[in-house]
Amino acid sequence: MRHILVIGAGKSTGVLVDYLLKKSSKENLKLTIADKNLENAIALSQNHENARAIQLDVFNPEVREKQVQLADIVISMLPARFHIEVARDCVRFKKNMVTASYVSEQMQELHEDAVKNGLVFMNEIGVDPGIDHMSAMQVIDRIRERGGKMLLFESFTGGLVAPEDDNNLWNYKFTWNPRNVVTAGQGGAAKFIQEGQYKYIPYHKLFRRTEFIDVKGYGRFEAYANRNSLKYRSVYGLNDILTLYRGTMRRVGFSKAWNMFVQLGMTDDTYAIEGSQDMSYRDFVNSFLPYSPTDSVELKMRHVLKIDQDDIMWDKLMELDLFNAHKKIGLVDATPAQMLQKILEDSWTLKEGEKDMIVMYHKFGYEINGERKQIDSSMVCLGDGMLQTAMAKTVGLPVAMAALKILNGAIKEPGVQIPIKASIYNPILEELEDYGIRFRESETPYLGYNPLSL
Amino acid sequence: MRHILVIGAGKSTGVLVDYLLKKSSKENLKLTIADKNLENAIALSQNHENARAIQLDVFNPEVREKQVQLADIVISMLPARFHIEVARDCVRFKKNMVTASYVSEQMQELHEDAVKNGLVFMNEIGVDPGIDHMSAMQVIDRIRERGGKMLLFESFTGGLVAPEDDNNLWNYKFTWNPRNVVTAGQGGAAKFIQEGQYKYIPYHKLFRRTEFIDVKGYGRFEAYANRNSLKYRSVYGLNDILTLYRGTMRRVGFSKAWNMFVQLGMTDDTYAIEGSQDMSYRDFVNSFLPYSPTDSVELKMRHVLKIDQDDIMWDKLMELDLFNAHKKIGLVDATPAQMLQKILEDSWTLKEGEKDMIVMYHKFGYEINGERKQIDSSMVCLGDGMLQTAMAKTVGLPVAMAALKILNGAIKEPGVQIPIKASIYNPILEELEDYGIRFRESETPYLGYNPLSL
Numbered sequence: 001m002r003h004i005l006v007i008g009a010g011k012s013t014g015v016l017v018d019y020l021l022k023k024s025s026k027e028n029l030k031l032t033i034a035d036k037n038l039e040n041a042i043a044l045s046q047n048h049e050n051a052r053a054i055q056l057d058v059f060n061p062e063v064r065e066k067q068v069q070l071a072d073i074v075i076s077m078l079p080a081r082f083h084i085e086v087a088r089d090c091v092r093f094k095k096n097m098v099t100a101s102y103v104s105e106q107m108q109e110l111h112e113d114a115v116k117n118g119l120v121f122m123n124e125i126g127v128d129p130g131i132d133h134m135s136a137m138q139v140i141d142r143i144r145e146r147g148g149k150m151l152l153f154e155s156f157t158g159g160l161v162a163p164e165d166d167n168n169l170w171n172y173k174f175t176w177n178p179r180n181v182v183t184a185g186q187g188g189a190a191k192f193i194q195e196g197q198y199k200y201i202p203y204h205k206l207f208r209r210t211e212f213i214d215v216k217g218y219g220r221f222e223a224y225a226n227r228n229s230l231k232y233r234s235v236y237g238l239n240d241i242l243t244l245y246r247g248t249m250r251r252v253g254f255s256k257a258w259n260m261f262v263q264l265g266m267t268d269d270t271y272a273i274e275g276s277q278d279m280s281y282r283d284f285v286n287s288f289l290p291y292s293p294t295d296s297v298e299l300k301m302r303h304v305l306k307i308d309q310d311d312i313m314w315d316k317l318m319e320l321d322l323f324n325a326h327k328k329i330g331l332v333d334a335t336p337a338q339m340l341q342k343i344l345e346d347s348w349t350l351k352e353g354e355k356d357m358i359v360m361y362h363k364f365g366y367e368i369n370g371e372r373k374q375i376d377s378s379m380v381c382l383g384d385g386m387l388q389t390a391m392a393k394t395v396g397l398p399v400a401m402a403a404l405k406i407l408n409g410a411i412k413e414p415g416v417q418i419p420i421k422a423s424i425y426n427p428i429l430e431e432l433e434d435y436g437i438r439f440r441e442s443e444t445p446y447l448g449y450n451p452l453s454l
Numbered sequence: 455m456r457h458i459l460v461i462g463a464g465k466s467t468g469v470l471v472d473y474l475l476k477k478s479s480k481e482n483l484k485l486t487i488a489d490k491n492l493e494n495a496i497a498l499s500q501n502h503e504n505a506r507a508i509q510l511d512v513f514n515p516e517v518r519e520k521q522v523q524l525a526d527i528v529i530s531m532l533p534a535r536f537h538i539e540v541a542r543d544c545v546r547f548k549k550n551m552v553t554a555s556y557v558s559e560q561m562q563e564l565h566e567d568a569v570k571n572g573l574v575f576m577n578e579i580g581v582d583p584g585i586d587h588m589s590a591m592q593v594i595d596r597i598r599e600r601g602g603k604m605l606l607f608e609s610f611t612g613g614l615v616a617p618e619d620d621n622n623l624w625n626y627k628f629t630w631n632p633r634n635v636v637t638a639g640q641g642g643a644a645k646f647i648q649e650g651q652y653k654y655i656p657y658h659k660l661f662r663r664t665e666f667i668d669v670k671g672y673g674r675f676e677a678y679a680n681r682n683s684l685k686y687r688s689v690y691g692l693n694d695i696l697t698l699y700r701g702t703m704r705r706v707g708f709s710k711a712w713n714m715f716v717q718l719g720m721t722d723d724t725y726a727i728e729g730s731q732d733m734s735y736r737d738f739v740n741s742f743l744p745y746s747p748t749d750s751v752e753l754k755m756r757h758v759l760k761i762d763q764d765d766i767m768w769d770k771l772m773e774l775d776l777f778n779a780h781k782k783i784g785l786v787d788a789t790p791a792q793m794l795q796k797i798l799e800d801s802w803t804l805k806e807g808e809k810d811m812i813v814m815y816h817k818f819g820y821e822i823n824g825e826r827k828q829i830d831s832s833m834v835c836l837g838d839g840m841l842q843t844a845m846a847k848t849v850g851l852p853v854a855m856a857a858l859k860i861l862n863g864a865i866k867e868p869g870v871q872i873p874i875k876a877s878i879y880n881p882i883l884e885e886l887e888d889y890g891i892r893f894r895e896s897e898t899p900y901l902g903y904n905p906l907s908l
Contacts, residue, residue: 188725198741199745200741201742204657204717263659271643275652286651287651288656289653
């Protein structure tokens with residue numbers, strides 16, 4: 001039997017464990033599911049004969065080290081900042097490791113040690129980062145093998161609500177960490193390249209410079225730019241590319257409406273509002289509007305936003321019950337972003353049985369034999385309910401597949417890495433298709449940003 | 455003879471030295487003017503019999519300590535971050551000290567030592583901070599002595615160009631550190647209180663939430679909120695006040711036009727623009743606009759700003775030669791704010807003979823014997839040319855006066871302090887009147903923010 005230690009029994013771990021348990025007899029796998037909260041681990045172990053659940057606090061070195069020693073491979077599904085505790089044990093006890101998180105500096109520092117010991121430390125193998133890397137590199141490598149030169153790469157991902165449950169005015173519900181949604185785009189101007197020119201968008205304009213994206217069978221989406229589109233430029237080998245843009249997808253209209261919160265200052269996460277605990281939703285809104293002894297909060301709001309009462313923007317605000325003077329926020333020393341999140345969670349939390357959706361869209365522009373061409377590639381994954389969410393599937397499945405392939409020696413190049421090599425992305429993308437996670441490609445004329453110059 | 459050591463022969467030091475040298479015979483003063491650049495010190499010493507100029511690098515402890523030991527009092531006109539080097543010597547060698555800068559944490563830590571040694575460390579005694587403290591506290595204390603209760607305090611200061619030289623479309627020229635003007639308001643939301651309600655304005659809205667202020671004889675001004683209006687709330691004894699607002703004054707229309715730069719992201723000081731050195735003014739502007747193969751930078755700009763060609767906003771941009779494709783910025787690894795500053799300095803630098811102006815305006819609302827009243831108090835100081843600027847006078851004179859009064863024992867309360875006590879502000883405000891720095895008061899009905907409820 002081979003032992004797999006899975007640490008962290010959070011939202012995405014269920015699908016991952018399912019995958020491995022279903023293969024456990026055939027593949028001779030024993031799973032140890034570890035969580036700070038034993039009940040979470042027990043729930044996932046499903047009383048399966050090849051699973052056991054244990055309590056594990058990642059900051060308790062005794063238990064952690066013991067469990068790592070017993071394992072053949074370790075999967076860390078902990079919040080990203082905790083991986084390093086596990087990773088250092090893995091170096092020490094010579095175990096392979098898999099995470100779905102961005103490679104931290106601390107993690108990167110283990111690269112030499114991992115190589116020296118022949119260990120695979122696979123990271124960024126969830127959905128975004130993860131499936132985006134794999135699906136993009138597969139096309140980019142194919143274009144290059146044919147002798148093509150990359151001109152443009154744009155990549156968009158969105159975590160949204162499935163069409164059948166898309167029933168509010170925002171066409172949006174929280175399907176993952178709400179905090180990341182509320183603070184998205186903060187911390188500096190968005191930076192990207194268009195036709196060889198560096199472009200910058202300040203945070204307060206981010207949600208007004210969107211692009212449209214049409215996905216066959218799913219209609220139209222919009223995307224706003226990620227903060228750093230250039231992060232993977234050299235990793236993907238795109239140093240000379242003319243256009244490089246990464247973005248986040250929403251349904252059309254979301255960004256324009258979200259921009260109201262940005263403009264008012266409600267998404268700020270850098271200071272605490274005085275007396276936040278006792279404030280009503282209405283008080284919160286009023287903090288960002290000028291004082292008036294006579295005008296209502298509603299009128300001040302419409303005036304500041306320059307919208308009329310019959311504007312759909314106004315309906316979107318009303319839907320959130322934003323002007324309620326009786327509902328209290330109830331958070332102590334909270335930032336505007338935290339208070340806004342609380343208000344939004346009332347409206348945007350998935351109800352029992354509601355399904356989520358992951359959408360990914362890549363555009364590849366290239367030149368081959370003097371001709372300019374474009375490939376568009378898209379993937380839509382729908383959730384199957386509260387446990388098998390699209391997010392859990394697209395994060396959990398590639399992690400599980402990578403872990404098994406490492407265990408079986410199919411992935412063996414050592415070091416701290418991300419899945420950008422054909423030997424990794426080809427088998428995993430192929431297997432993901434069995435689970436309905438499939439990219440559809442279409443060739444289109446090269447549009448780029450200079451359609452008239454063709 | 456009493457020895458005064460003046461360190462830092464910058465813009466405001468000339469007026470300060472003038473003041474002291476004119477009194478040097480009568481008051482038995484010897485001045486040592488020290489600067490990193492000896493020529494600056496020599497220029498200010500005017501070959502006066504009671505002045506000597508020396509070269510002094512504040513980070514050379516040998517020279518610094520020797521000079522501090524020789525002095526009876528030390529005036530530091532260095533950039534604020536360097537005062538602490540001098541202040542520690544002053545504690546060690548038991549010398550009084552004066553600066554025009556905000557009290558830093560490091561400076562505050564010397565308070566106990568200063569008190570123990572009977573030393574006066576007077577800070578924030580320039581114009582803003584300085585004359586604002588003194589002129590405000592004089593009225594606030596008077597209201598309280600009469601039994602009044604403070605309801606409202608609003609305070610505004612602006613460094614502007616004198617009306618006779620106010621000849622550009624922005625009604626603005628740099629009269630002090632341009633960098634502070636370009637980055638004004640950044641680093642977090644502006645916070646203040648209106649009628650007992652905390653209000654917050656995000657940076658990107660700061661220049662659209664202005665107030666008008668009329669100054670008799672000088673017409674109308676506007677003000678935008680300072681980042682932290684509540685900084686002196688407890689120091690001024692205004693913990694229960696209903697309205698507390700501090701702002702920066704500009705001529706009407708400046709803020710609306712400045713907001714164009716803010717909206718585009720041109721004032722951002724947190725990241726460097728790629729290839730800044732080789733960019734033209736036009737390239738700089740284009741970095742913040744969407745790519746287009748056909749549309750001109752001008753048209754994109756008007757579209758993003760939603761203005762027409764005959765809008766005065768557009769004329770303001772044209773006046774700055776912002777779309778010039780031949781003028782290079784020439785700064786390496788520069789932030790947007792640094793690049794914008796460079797462009798503005800072309801247009802907004804005072805020419806030989808042009809004069810500046812300092813404007814200050816306070817509103818005091820209070821209740822006395824069941825009646826609500828308001829006092830408005832304003833001061834305008836005009837520069838007398840390049841050396842006797844309004845900024846140099848309003849910063850240099852109170853510093854010089856404070857130094858002499860400390861030397862003469864008229865100000866003697868020891869410790870790290872700011873000028874908020876009657877024993878300090880009364881004599882200094884009185885003497886400032888001899889130099890034309892005079893507040894004009896008027897009683898008005900209490901307006902506050904609830905005029906209809908009276």
